[in-house]
Amino acid sequence: MxxxxxxxxxxxxxxxxxxxxxxxxxxxxxxxxxxxxxxxxxxxxxxxxxxxxxxxxxxxxxxxxxxxxxxxxxxxxxxxxxxxSRRPYMERAETFESPDLKITDVYELCDHSRFCQRSGGIRNLIQKSDDPEARQTAIEEAMICPSGRLVLWDKKTGKPFEKxxxxxxxxxxxxxxxxxxxxxxxxxxxxxxxxxxxxxxxxxxxxxxxxxxxxxxxxxGSHWMTREQKLEFRKKWGLE
Ligand code: FES
Known part of the structure; x- marks a missing residue:
């Protein structure tokens, strides 16, 4: 004790x-x-x-x-x-959907540890969610996103995948x-x-x-990224 x-x-x-x-x-x-x-x-x-x-x-x-x-x-x-920002996550989140999964995303929270880029990236993976491996990889990527920028939701249950x-x-x-x-x-x-x-x-x-x-x-992400790298990353994610 x-x-x-x-x-x-x-x-x-x-x-x-x-x-x-x-x-x-x-x-x-x-x-x-x-x-x-x-x-x-x-x-x-x-x-x-x-x-x-x-x-x-x-x-x-x-x-x-x-x-x-x-x-x-x-x-x-x-x-x-x-x-x-002090506004709640869900008020600020952008949403990306596939027939059975949904990602909520607040880019400003990203710590750039890059877990969401494996196997083609989480946004592509949810589009292939009828493939069990792609679905499982998307779930793993979302649950390990340290910053909480990304949350993956099961549209059937309405619940997030959280460890x-x-x-x-x-x-x-x-x-x-x-x-x-x-x-x-x-x-x-x-x-x-x-x-x-x-x-x-x-x-x-x-x-x-x-x-x-x-x-x-x-x-x-400033611990490793320059401002230019951050801008490039925003473009890559279609945020510019
Ligand atoms: S915050 Fe005190 S030494 Fe860094």
């Missing part, structure tokens, strides 16, 4: 500073694994950090004691302004891009803004930990 572990599970964003995590949330490190064609496929465990009731995670990307904050945000004058996660935080290591990725926050952990308001609680979201996202507190 961890002392004080009954404190409320929560992530509190500190103004121009770190994330304060309470409630004994497990902290893990996982690496993105690719298939033979170089497409990202899954995340594998690398490490589990010792359980702590409260811990403070770096949000600015400059700590010398990552993943924890060491106060460097003050020295660098970190601007952690939260610019992300049940214990509330936990994963430090994503993107070996293919040679960098650290976002914090993958799983299992509906409440996230409180620096201004005291709450973000929508979701099963999957990714938070920026490099300090460069233009959609803080969420990750937008």
């Amino acid at each position: 961890i002392m004080g572990a009954n404190k409320k599970i929560m992530i509190k964003i500190i103004k121009d500073g770190p994330y304060r995590v309470t409630g004994g949330v497990p902290l893990l490190e996982q690496a993105i694994v690719t298939d033979d064609n170089g497409n990202t496929r899954e995340l594998i465990d690398i490490k589990e950090y010792p359980r702590q009731n409260t811990y403070i995670l770096c949000r600015c990307g400059s700590s010398n004691n990552k993943p924890y904050c060491d106060g460097a945000h003050r020295k660098i004058g970190f601007d952690g302004s939260e610019t992300a 049940e996660f214990e509330p936990s935080i994963v430090l994503v290591h993107d070996k293919q891009k040679g960098c650290e990725g976002p914090l993958w926050v799983r299992g509906y952990i409440p996230i409180e803004s620096a201004d005291g308001s709450m973000y929508e609680s979701r099963n999957r979201v990714t938070l920026c930990r490099c300090g460069k996202s233009e959609n803080k507190p969420y990750c937008d």
